[in-house]
Amino acid sequence: MTGTAVIAGVGPKIGEAVARELHDAGYDVGLFARTEAFIEDLAADLGAGALAVPTDVTDQASVEAGMATVRETFGPVSALVLNATGGGGRPVGQANADRLRAIFDVRVAGSLTCVNATLSDLRETEGTVIFSGTTYADSLVPEQLEWGAVGPAARGLSKSLATALDDVQVTYVRIGSRVDPVGEVDDDALSAAEVASTYRGLVERDAAVTRELDLRRR
Numbered sequence: 602m603t604g605t606a607v608i609a610g611v612g613p614k615i616g617e618a619v620a621r622e623l624h625d626a627g628y629d630v631g632l633f634a635r636t637e638a639f640i641e642d643l644a645a646d647l648g649a650g651a652l653a654v655p656t657d658v659t660d661q662a663s664v665e666a667g668m669a670t671v672r673e674t675f676g677p678v679s680a681l682v683l684n685a686t687g688g689g690g691r692p693v694g695q696a697n698a699d700r701l702r703a704i705f706d707v708r709v710a711g712s713l714t715c716v717n718a719t720l721s722d723l724r725e726t727e728g729t730v731i732f733s734g735t736t737y738a739d740s741l742v743p744e745q746l747e748w749g750a751v752g753p754a755a756r757g758l759s760k761s762l763a764t765a766l767d768d769v770q771v772t773y774v775r776i777g778s779r780v781d782p783v784g785e786v787d788d789d790a791l792s793a794a795e796v797a798s799t800y801r802g803l804v805e806r807d808a809a810v811t812r813e814l815d816l817r818r819r
């Protein structure tokens with residue numbers, strides 16, 4: 602089973618690992634990020650079937666143009682990985698509304714924008730949407746107030762989409778361990794390669810659907 606995957610939020614950890622995992626499995630991959638140099642280098646390294654598309658997920662026009670570019674190059678999008686985070690939060694006294702809005706715009710509004718831009722493709726292919734989530738979405742996070750507010754909102758969006766889109770698999774992956782880049786994994790961290798392998802398994806599921814998955818180091 603192969604198709605076209607878009608990874609929104611490609612950085613040197615989960616985003617890169619997922620791109621490599623899916624590309625190695627035969628998928629065409631569209632690489633979305635605001636950092637143009639990184640995704641261009643990654644696309645050049647991956648070769649044919651990889652396309653760097655500098656995209657700001659908080660800008661609807663940018664997302665729609667990026668998705669159109671991927672669709673015109675590779676065909677309809679069958680897998681969408683929502684990995685853009687907007688950074689972390691801060692403790693009380695330092696947290697503020699501007700920071701909360703900035704994270705929300707990336708993590709929640711940006712995710713919805715990406716889904717809307719690929720909705721017809723995902724329904725046509727009976728595809729998969731994966732949220733790179735966090736256990737912060739269901740626990741108290743006093744040291745990161747903004748993220749503690751946005752995390753549950755992203756999870757709520759995922760759960761609502763999963764219910765609304767009965768022809769699309771929407772999965773929120775609750776990552777409960779720090780994720781390190783491939784080859785740089787400390788004893789208490791999860792390798793980005795393990796995350797990528799899990800995501801590939803979700804994308805390639807056929808008869809079964811997973812709406813939420815807990816992922817942490819053994």
